[in-house]
Amino acid sequence: MKNFEEIQVSLSELREAIKRFYKPEEWHFITINGTDVGDGIEIKYFFAAYGKSKKVKAFSLKIDYNQTIPSIRDIIPSAWIAEEELKDLLGVNVEGTKGGIFLEPDSPQAPLRKEVKNG
Amino acid sequence: MFKMFLFSLKNLFSKPATLPEGTEKPKQYRGLIKYYEETCIYCKKCEMVCPPGAIIFTYPEDGSKRLIFHYNPYLCIYCGECVRACPKPGTLVQVEDTAPPATAQDKPNDLWFEVEKEAVESKKIWQEARRKKRNK
Amino acid sequence: MGKKFVVPFGSQHIAIPEPIRFIFTTENEIIKSVSVDFGYVHRGIEKACMTRYKYTQVPYVVARVCGLCAVSQATAYCMAIESLMDIEIPERAKYLRIIVHEMDRIHSHLFAIAHLSEAAGYENLFMRVMRDREFVMECLEILTGNRIQADYSTIGGVNRDLTKEVYEILKPRLDELERRLYELKEIFERDYTLQKKWKGIGVITLEMAQKYNAVGPVARASGLATDCRVEFEYLPYKELDYKMVLYQEGDVWARNMVRLDETLVSIRVLKNAIDNLPEGDIKVKVKGNPKGEALIRWEAPRGELLYYVKGNGKSVLERLRIKTPTFSVIPVMKELYYNQPYAFVPDITISFDPCLSCSAR
Numbered sequence A: 001m002k003n004f005e006e007i008q009v010s011l012s013e014l015r016e017a018i019k020r021f022y023k024p025e026e027w028h029f030i031t032i033n034g035t036d037v038g039d040g041i042e043i044k045y046f047f048a049a050y051g052k053s054k055k056v057k058a059f060s061l062k063i064d065y066n067q068t069i070p071s072i073r074d075i076i077p078s079a080w081i082a083e084e085e086l087k088d089l090l091g092v093n094v095e096g097t098k099g100g101i102f103l104e105p106d107s108p109q110a111p112l113r114k115e116v117k118n119g
Numbered sequence B: 001m002f003k004m005f006l007f008s009l010k011n012l013f014s015k016p017a018t019l020p021e022g023t024e025k026p027k028q029y030r031g032l033i034k035y036y037e038e039t040c041i042y043c044k045k046c047e048m049v050c051p052p053g054a055i056i057f058t059y060p061e062d063g064s065k066r067l068i069f070h071y072n073p074y075l076c077i078y079c080g081e082c083v084r085a086c087p088k089p090g091t092l093v094q095v096e097d098t099a100p101p102a103t104a105q106d107k108p109n110d111l112w113f114e115v116e117k118e119a120v121e122s123k124k125i126w127q128e129a130r131r132k133k134r135n136k
Numbered sequence C: 001m002g003k004k005f006v007v008p009f010g011s012q013h014i015a016i017p018e019p020i021r022f023i024f025t026t027e028n029e030i031i032k033s034v035s036v037d038f039g040y041v042h043r044g045i046e047k048a049c050m051t052r053y054k055y056t057q058v059p060y061v062v063a064r065v066c067g068l069c070a071v072s073q074a075t076a077y078c079m080a081i082e083s084l085m086d087i088e089i090p091e092r093a094k095y096l097r098i099i100v101h102e103m104d105r106i107h108s109h110l111f112a113i114a115h116l117s118e119a120a121g122y123e124n125l126f127m128r129v130m131r132d133r134e135f136v137m138e139c140l141e142i143l144t145g146n147r148i149q150a151d152y153s154t155i156g157g158v159n160r161d162l163t164k165e166v167y168e169i170l171k172p173r174l175d176e177l178e179r180r181l182y183e184l185k186e187i188f189e190r191d192y193t194l195q196k197k198w199k200g201i202g203v204i205t206l207e208m209a210q211k212y213n214a215v216g217p218v219a220r221a222s223g224l225a226t227d228c229r230v231e232f233e234y235l236p237y238k239e240l241d242y243k244m245v246l247y248q249e250g251d252v253w254a255r256n257m258v259r260l261d262e263t264l265v266s267i268r269v270l271k272n273a274i275d276n277l278p279e280g281d282i283k284v285k286v287k288g289n290p291k292g293e294a295l296i297r298w299e300a301p302r303g304e305l306l307y308y309v310k311g312n313g314k315s316v317l318e319r320l321r322i323k324t325p326t327f328s329v330i331p332v333m334k335e336l337y338y339n340q341p342y343a344f345v346p347d348i349t350i351s352f353d354p355c356l357s358c359s360a361r
Helices: A014-021 A077-090 B002-013 B045-049 B081-085 B108-135 C045-051 C058-065 C070-085 C091-119 C123-144 C164-190 C192-198 C206-211 C216-221 C252-275 C325-336 C342-351 C356-360
Strands: A005-008 A027-036 A041-049 A056-063 B033-035 B055-058 B068-071 B092-094 C004-009 C021-027 C030-037 C291-300 C303-312 C319-323
Touching: A014 A056, A027 A077, A027 C303, A027 C319, A027 C325, A041 C303, A077 C325, B002 C123, B033 B068, B045 B055, B045 B081, B055 B108, B081 B092, C004 C342, C021 C342, C030 C325, C030 C342, C045 C058, C045 C319, C058 C070, C058 C319, C070 C091, C070 C291, C070 C303, C091 C123, C091 C164, C091 C252, C091 C342, C123 C164, C164 C252, C192 C252, C192 C342, C206 C325, C216 C252, C216 C303, C216 C325, C252 C342, C303 C325, C325 C342, C325 C356
Parallel strands: A005 A056
Antiparallel strands: A027 A041, A041 A056, B033 B092, B055 B068, C004 C021, C021 C030, C291 C303, C303 C319
């Protein structure tokens, strides 16, 4: 049973949607999650409301493997760490990430992709 | 600050807080798994639920139903999942001892890899033997 | 304008035994720029949970993400799967989960407090706190059968019951622990050196905590009221007289006091839970495979823990996402160093109680 609200956005309107929605006093930005669904990557931006509201909202979009997604770190400054993780573990191109924080250069690249087999 | 100074002075003359070596473990401490073959029905449920894969059954060559139980105490995480999964209570029992540290002579890894390989290979031989028996 | 110096902190540093690397550029002792690197210990636990282990085995795998909050990890995962599969667990199991979880919080917080006083150069206090921590470790050992890896929660309930004999042992121990915690609180509140060392150092304002989305004791020390135990009612914390601890100062001292006060709240919750334990089963049977997606926000000792699970009807999950608390406080930690003297760095870092191995997973 799904226990959070999901809002579908497209790649072009993602930044605009988050900018309109996000207020630091009301919403707590949790993290960005990427899932390899087989024919692309599903990305979800999770937000939770402060206070006793039990509310979690997710902005979700699906991209191809080689598409670039815009960075939101100027809207939410703490998002850089989640974006770096997306870059390192799933190989998603995010604007402005340098990579190499979660993985070392000699480790397998983008290990959470489906084509990487567990060795 | 003064209180802490007094506390340090008191500590100089008090017994150490650490437990001495050889202190008994509390009752129902989770430790190694013991296997009693008499009641086993070879359902392999324990092998299926074991998270680290510390239980493996290998197959006898003659095709009989008595599988051979292998247990790796160094791989076991003492979670007790096998004991809870076992349909015949008393076959698997969790005791309070833990595994002694493995030394190089024990070859804990190499021996276990052989068992893992044997489990795959012996299954084929066992199935072959079963088929022959049935055809007779 | 002084000369610029580059000072590395980590990846191995005496103040913090976990691998994180900061590179500070300082000007006359004052830090002007920071770069951070961690993830030296990426173990691929998420990948293993998505390829190798069945979803019923995963609680025992994710418990190995972190030693100090092993109970929280496993409990959060179990609750995520339960809300995905619509399983209602027995009331007694909920209470038992609270008991073990709060014990876990006490020992983790006491460890953090001890570590912080060690970084302040107060070895004597470090040993005292660690000695008192041993009490709760023994309680955990009696109840769950192991000191660190409790392996207590499982999907559908808990693995062990709290019997009458265990209750008889636990009850006096908890009273004794409470007495010692009050003594500790008195020391921390009154101690002259610690006040000098910690008050007014590394201040996170409320705006900063909101801007950088701080979690857990770090946020609560800055007056940001965020606590998943209050916000979500997976477990009946309300019935057990739980109250959120809030401090307004936002400095190292406040973060330490939040932890100390939380141990006292935990003790109260624990005693209420042990005394009012409902009768009944501790486990329900679980059948079928997970399908769909669900997430859980859960309050681990260090702050908000997120478990996101996605199943596709097979016994192996399609996606398991673990967001650990330290992962969320690293941005605010990085921001805090600007314009601080280098000498404050160990205290500030340890006041966050960082757990890098869990962030790297």
